[in-house]
Amino acid sequence: MHEEALALLKLVLAGGAVAPRRGLLDAHDTPARSLAAGAPAWRAAGLTEAQIQRLRQPDNELLQRTCQWLGPARHHLLGWHDPDYPPLLRRISSPPLALFVDGDPSLLWRAGVAVVGSRSPTAGGRDNAYSFAKTFAASGTAVISGMAAGIDAAAHEAALAVPQGVTVAVLGTGPDLAYPPHHAGLRERIAAQGAVVSEHPPGTQAKPAHFPSRNRILAGLALGTLVVEATERSGALITARQAGDNGREVFAVPGSIHNPLARGCHRLIREGAGLVENAQEVLDALVPMASELADFLRGRLAGSLARPHIGADTALAPLNPDYQPLWLALGHDPTGMDLLVERTGLTAAELSSMLLVMELDGRVAVEHGRYSRKT
Known part of the structure; x- marks a missing residue:
C-alpha cells in the first residue's frame, strides 16, 4: 500500500x-x-x-x-486532505476524517438528492419514493439514501432501474456489510452501478449510535433532502434537520391527516420545509446550489473554464478544446451514455463530470438519462 x-x-x-x-x-x-x-x-x-x-x-x-x-480497484479511501474529498461534505459542521468507498468515488461529486423516510411505509409512500427517485435519476441527479428497509430501499431500486442512473448508499456499518442483512444483494448492485460509502472500516458491525452519525454524511453529500413518509420521532427527521443546519434545502411530501406516517412530514413543513408534490419541484429548487457544485467541479477538471453568467443577452464563452470531442459526439437527438463512451473513448465518470458542467452552462439538455445539444 x-x-x-x-x-x-x-x-x-x-x-x-x-x-x-x-x-x-x-x-x-x-x-x-x-x-x-x-x-x-x-x-x-x-x-x-x-x-x-x-x-x-x-x-x-x-x-x-x-x-x-x-x-481491489473498486475499493477506495478518500481522506480529508484529498482534493477529491466531496466538496459539499467538506462544508458540514462535522465532516468525517475519511470515507471508505465501494464503487465510483467520483459520483460523490454528482449533484444529488437524499431521499429518506419510514422503514415501514405505506404502499403509497413507497410508490411516491420510487417515483420521485426515478425522476431524479432520469434527470442525471444522484439518489442518495441509507439502504435501510422501506423508503430508502425503494429510492435505491428506482435509481438502479434507470439506465445510467446513479445512486449512493451511506452506511452505518463498514462498507462491506449490508444492514439489514437481506440487503446484501442491493448493496452489491449499488456498489457496481454507483457507490457505497461509510466512515467506518470494513467489518464494522451496526450499532445504534452509528446511524444518527451516518445521517449527517447522507445529508452532507446531498444538495437537498426529501422526506417521503416519517413519524414525528423518525430518524429521517434527524437527517432533515442536519440538512437544514448545514444550509441545505429540505422538502417533504404531504399526506393524509389520518396517516401517522405523514405527521413527521407535516411537522417539517410547519417548520419551513418545502411542500412538494412532484420531483421537478425539488429539482427546480436546487438549481442555484447545483450551479455552485459545478463551480467546485470546474476547479477539479484540467483546463476548465470559469462559468460565465448566462442571461438573456449573454453569449456562451468559447467551448474549452478539451470538451470538443464530446461536443462533436453529441447530436441534436438524445444520446445515451454508452454511445457517448464509444464515440469519445472517455470513461462514463469523465463524461458525467463534463456533461454536468455543459448542462449547467446551458449547452446540453438531459432527459431520461440521454443527452443532446441545446439549440
Whole structure:
C-alpha cells in the first residue's frame, strides 16, 4: 500500500474525536507528515492519550484486514486532505476524517438528492419514493439514501432501474456489510452501478449510535433532502434537520391527516420545509446550489473554464478544446451514455463530470438519462 494511504488508514483507525485528527492533517498537509510529526504535535492538535497510543501501536489485525479490503480497484479511501474529498461534505459542521468507498468515488461529486423516510411505509409512500427517485435519476441527479428497509430501499431500486442512473448508499456499518442483512444483494448492485460509502472500516458491525452519525454524511453529500413518509420521532427527521443546519434545502411530501406516517412530514413543513408534490419541484429548487457544485467541479477538471453568467443577452464563452470531442459526439437527438463512451473513448465518470458542467452552462439538455445539444 502507498505510504500516504497507509498513514491515513492509521489515522482513521486511531478512532476517537475526528476534529483533532482533521486539524492535524490541516497543520501538516499529508497523512505521512502528520504521523511523522510525533506525539508532541499530536497532543498539540488535541489528540487524547488513547488516540496517541493507537497511533504508536495500531491494531495490526484490523490494519491488515482493512488493507486487504482496499486491494481491489473498486475499493477506495478518500481522506480529508484529498482534493477529491466531496466538496459539499467538506462544508458540514462535522465532516468525517475519511470515507471508505465501494464503487465510483467520483459520483460523490454528482449533484444529488437524499431521499429518506419510514422503514415501514405505506404502499403509497413507497410508490411516491420510487417515483420521485426515478425522476431524479432520469434527470442525471444522484439518489442518495441509507439502504435501510422501506423508503430508502425503494429510492435505491428506482435509481438502479434507470439506465445510467446513479445512486449512493451511506452506511452505518463498514462498507462491506449490508444492514439489514437481506440487503446484501442491493448493496452489491449499488456498489457496481454507483457507490457505497461509510466512515467506518470494513467489518464494522451496526450499532445504534452509528446511524444518527451516518445521517449527517447522507445529508452532507446531498444538495437537498426529501422526506417521503416519517413519524414525528423518525430518524429521517434527524437527517432533515442536519440538512437544514448545514444550509441545505429540505422538502417533504404531504399526506393524509389520518396517516401517522405523514405527521413527521407535516411537522417539517410547519417548520419551513418545502411542500412538494412532484420531483421537478425539488429539482427546480436546487438549481442555484447545483450551479455552485459545478463551480467546485470546474476547479477539479484540467483546463476548465470559469462559468460565465448566462442571461438573456449573454453569449456562451468559447467551448474549452478539451470538451470538443464530446461536443462533436453529441447530436441534436438524445444520446445515451454508452454511445457517448464509444464515440469519445472517455470513461462514463469523465463524461458525467463534463456533461454536468455543459448542462449547467446551458449547452446540453438531459432527459431520461440521454443527452443532446441545446439549440
